[in-house]
Amino acid sequence: GFAMPAIAQSQPKVSWRLASSFPPGLDTIYGGGETLAKYVSEATDGNFTIDVFAAGELVPAFEVVDPVSEGTIEMAHTVGYYFSGKDVAWAAMAAIPFSLNARGMSAWYYYGGGLDITNAFLADYNIVGFPCGNTAAQMGGWFRKEINTVSDLQGLKMRVGFAGNILTKLGVIPQTLPGGEIYNALEKGTIDAAEWVGPYDDEKLGFQKVAPYYYYPGWWEGGPTVHALINKDKFEELPLAYQSLLRTACQATSADMLAKYDYVNPTAIKKLVAAGAQLRPFSPEIMEASFNAANETYAELSASSPHFKTIWHSITAFRKDHYLWNQIAELNYDAFMQSQQRANKL
Amino acid sequence: GFAMPAIAQSQPKVSWRLASSFPPGLDTIYGGGETLAKYVSEATDGNFTIDVFAAGELVPAFEVVDPVSEGTIEMAHTVGYYFSGKDVAWAAMAAIPFSLNARGMSAWYYYGGGLDITNAFLADYNIVGFPCGNTAAQMGGWFRKEINTVSDLQGLKMRVGFAGNILTKLGVIPQTLPGGEIYNALEKGTIDAAEWVGPYDDEKLGFQKVAPYYYYPGWWEGGPTVHALINKDKFEELPLAYQSLLRTACQATSADMLAKYDYVNPTAIKKLVAAGAQLRPFSPEIMEASFNAANETYAELSASSPHFKTIWHSITAFRKDHYLWNQIAELNYDAFMQSQQRANKL
Numbered sequence: 130g131f132a133m134p135a136i137a138q139s140q141p142k143v144s145w146r147l148a149s150s151f152p153p154g155l156d157t158i159y160g161g162g163e164t165l166a167k168y169v170s171e172a173t174d175g176n177f178t179i180d181v182f183a184a185g186e187l188v189p190a191f192e193v194v195d196p197v198s199e200g201t202i203e204m205a206h207t208v209g210y211y212f213s214g215k216d217v218a219w220a221a222m223a224a225i226p227f228s229l230n231a232r233g234m235s236a237w238y239y240y241g242g243g244l245d246i247t248n249a250f251l252a253d254y255n256i257v258g259f260p261c262g263n264t265a266a267q268m269g270g271w272f273r274k275e276i277n278t279v280s281d282l283q284g285l286k287m288r289v290g291f292a293g294n295i296l297t298k299l300g301v302i303p304q305t306l307p308g309g310e311i312y313n314a315l316e317k318g319t320i321d322a323a324e325w326v327g328p329y330d331d332e333k334l335g336f337q338k339v340a341p342y343y344y345y346p347g348w349w350e351g352g353p354t355v356h357a358l359i360n361k362d363k364f365e366e367l368p369l370a371y372q373s374l375l376r377t378a379c380q381a382t383s384a385d386m387l388a389k390y391d392y393v394n395p396t397a398i399k400k401l402v403a404a405g406a407q408l409r410p411f412s413p414e415i416m417e418a419s420f421n422a423a424n425e426t427y428a429e430l431s432a433s434s435p436h437f438k439t440i441w442h443s444i445t446a447f448r449k450d451h452y453l454w455n456q457i458a459e460l461n462y463d464a465f466m467q468s469q470q471r472a473n474k475l
Numbered sequence: 476g477f478a479m480p481a482i483a484q485s486q487p488k489v490s491w492r493l494a495s496s497f498p499p500g501l502d503t504i505y506g507g508g509e510t511l512a513k514y515v516s517e518a519t520d521g522n523f524t525i526d527v528f529a530a531g532e533l534v535p536a537f538e539v540v541d542p543v544s545e546g547t548i549e550m551a552h553t554v555g556y557y558f559s560g561k562d563v564a565w566a567a568m569a570a571i572p573f574s575l576n577a578r579g580m581s582a583w584y585y586y587g588g589g590l591d592i593t594n595a596f597l598a599d600y601n602i603v604g605f606p607c608g609n610t611a612a613q614m615g616g617w618f619r620k621e622i623n624t625v626s627d628l629q630g631l632k633m634r635v636g637f638a639g640n641i642l643t644k645l646g647v648i649p650q651t652l653p654g655g656e657i658y659n660a661l662e663k664g665t666i667d668a669a670e671w672v673g674p675y676d677d678e679k680l681g682f683q684k685v686a687p688y689y690y691y692p693g694w695w696e697g698g699p700t701v702h703a704l705i706n707k708d709k710f711e712e713l714p715l716a717y718q719s720l721l722r723t724a725c726q727a728t729s730a731d732m733l734a735k736y737d738y739v740n741p742t743a744i745k746k747l748v749a750a751g752a753q754l755r756p757f758s759p760e761i762m763e764a765s766f767n768a769a770n771e772t773y774a775e776l777s778a779s780s781p782h783f784k785t786i787w788h789s790i791t792a793f794r795k796d797h798y799l800w801n802q803i804a805e806l807n808y809d810a811f812m813q814s815q816q817r818a819n820k821l
Contacts, residue, residue: 139520140486171719172518174485230809232578232611232737239731240738265578266804327804346808373517374720380727385585391578392586395796398803408803416811420820445821450741452816455809457744457754458612458673462692463576463801465762470798474766475791 139370140176145363147181148193150207152308155330157393159183161262161355161386162206168378169371177371179204193358198254200360206261208355210291218436220291221444222247222258224353226423228444231263231352231387233451238354239380241447250436257364259379262355262386265394267347268331269411270324271340273315276411279418288314288323292349298422299415308334315339324349328397329390337406344409348419355386485716486522491709493527494539496553498654501676503739505529507608507701507732508552514724515717523717525550539704544600546706552607554701556637564782566637567790568593568604570699572769574790577609577698577733579797584700585726587793596782603710605725608701608732611740613693614677615757616670617686619661622757625764634660634669638695644768645761654680661685670695674743675736683752690755694765701732 147166151159166179184190193205194212209223221228222243229237237243238260251258270289276282283300287293288311293303304320314320316339323340324347325331337343357379364372402408411419431438469475493512497505512525530536539551540558555569567574568589575583583589584606597604616635622628629646633639634657639649650666660666662685669686670693671677683689703725710718748754757765777784815821 139522168719168723172716172723174714174716176485227812227815230805230812232733235730235734236737239734266808268804328800346804346811348808348811351808351812368520370518370520373514377514377518377727378723380730381723384581384726384730387578388581388585391582391797391800392793395793395800398800399796410807420811420815447738447741448812449816449821450745451737452809452812452821454674454737454741454744456813456816458614458692459576460809460813461756462612462694462697463798463806465692465694465766466573466576466697466794466798467802467806469573469766470795470802475795475798 139368140173141368143177143367143371145177145179145203146187147179148187148196148202148205149181150184150190150193150205150211152184152190154333155326157329157386157389158262158264158326158355160389161382164385165206165261165357165378165382168381169374172374172378173371177374181206194254194256197256197358197360200255200362202360203363204357204359206355206357208353210353213291216250216436217430217434218250218440221437221440222250222354223356224291224350225427225441226292226295226349227351227420229352229448229451230455231265233448233455234263234352234354235260235383236451237444237447242443246440246443250440251358252361255361257359257361258356259359259376260354261357261379261382263383264326264350264353264355265387265390266352267327267350268324269344269347270322271315271331271336272322272342272344272409273318273340274321275342275409276322276344276415278412278414282415285322286320288320290324290349292324295349295419295422295426298425299418312336312339327390327394328401329393332397332401337401337404341405341407342409343401343406344411346411348411348416355383357382485714486519487714489523489713489717491523491525491549492533493525494533494542494548494551495527496530496536496539496551496557498530498536500679501672503675503732503735504608504610504672504701506735507728510731511552511607511703511724511728514727515720518720518724519717523720527552540600540602543602543704543706546601546708548706549709550703550705552701552703554699556699559637562782563776563780564596564786567783567786568596568700569702570637570696571773571787572638572641572695573697573766575698575794575797576801577611579794579801580609580698580700581606581729582797583790583793588789592786592789596786597704598707601707603705603707605703605705605722606700607703607725607728609729610672610696610699610701611733611736612698613673613696614670615690615693616668617661617677617682618668618688618690618755619664619686620667621688621755622668622690622761624758624760628761631668632666634666636670636695638670641695641765641768641772644771645764658682658685673736673740674747675739678743678747683747683750687751687753688755689747689752690757692757694757694762701729703728
């Protein structure tokens, strides 16, 4: 809370609590909360502090929204799709299958109207939200057997998040399991496949030993936006300087998390392959079928959630142009560099 | 300067001047300086202000380093390669041909040791530097005629920056021209080709009318890092809170500039094509020959500049791993989305 009204003192003492949806073991994504807190505290000489609590310390990982809405906790660091049960619009503002990549999401949020559109939605929850992290494109997960055709997906028991709504149309039987139980379930064959995050986080859990086929890309998370969610009243009580600093620090944290993932993932993928992981791309047939199933799902969700319709309509309008431009200079630069990498010339 | 010592007051009045190397017409890249100033001023209630001066207002565009070294101007917003005449290491910290893309540069700076390595170099100039913007992969420029083979480059007069050192090995005759003179030179045929930035900035100058072949990618600028360069004494005199805020605001500005370019370029490329621009990829022959010529050049430069050698060695060590990982989840996600874009399914 405030020690004094904002007018009397430009840097009042403010002590907030942040409930993270992540365990400290996911050090890059959980670390985003700590980075944000560090940036804010340092810039205010320790006058504005944010204490970061790991998943479960204050409230369960996937229940951080309600206390922030109510103001019993000032803010959360989480991913919107955990709350798609409240309204599927929550998922659209984070990542849904075949949405924008990390740079596309950032462009949409800061210049394509995303900040305004998502905050109009979040206002219903008495929440202000800023993008505060991105993992980049994730992997498609670990499979005990190779998956080549859509028929290979029939009856496949897969631990997966929001994409389960779409995979179910292709015959997959989605499973919900905490991260810590995935390994044993794969080992016993209780499940056939599981997605987690990407090489750096996956490598710690040793999945390659029990489900060696490591598929890509994770088409359900092409550039998932992690959010800082802030109680709206608490935010509006802040001096304008602190409000601006929070926004700036979140934008910097997003860049920082992406940089860390981009730095640690290359080493991890090499370790995984050395340890036996078999890299496999999803077949064009599976990608196409998943894309079509996603579009069917989105038509249904647009009819049932007006907020989803608004957010997804805005994202898809930009997506069309983003991938038009993205394949010219950027793709051709990267494709050439990748060809040199494969030729061992880098 | 300071109104009071830092200890007596945590938010002393500080008024700095920033010399930009960019004209206001390049609103995205020039705008990065203004974004930085806004973030810093807002977060300090206007106590720490940075007045942004356009190229030429305080000093000429490409002479901003010396006054910052001397402290007659507190900071500059510029791109290192403008100063490769002092030491080619200046170019390596910004962009040289076939270096990292935008995300790769950010990963290298914040997690791969780039900040420390470049600041060890900048200390010789009494300067502290932070990445403060990125344009993303640029275009390869405008050509009056199609260019298919290396022999088509023989005697070609091209307005180009640092890449001129490499293109000259392929027979190009590099030209130096201010942005405002490019159009007339292309129209008259005084030059045969010119590179500028990318669709958004290029579109304002109407090059498609006089040199319609618009080549990609700009292999000399795969992800150019724009810098905030700060006089080291002035930086160290700042309260620690202001130092941290500057670093955070620069990191946020980098993300913001990339987001703006990513948002405005798609619309611009559509306008350019509608206005007659003919998109052309550089042929594999030209790309390969350029890559080989670049590597020869870097071997020479590493022998002549120890700082270049240190910086480039660090970048290339990471580059190898970056493009290994980059082609797995990220490339395959983007490639699929691009295929859907071309099939008009987005």
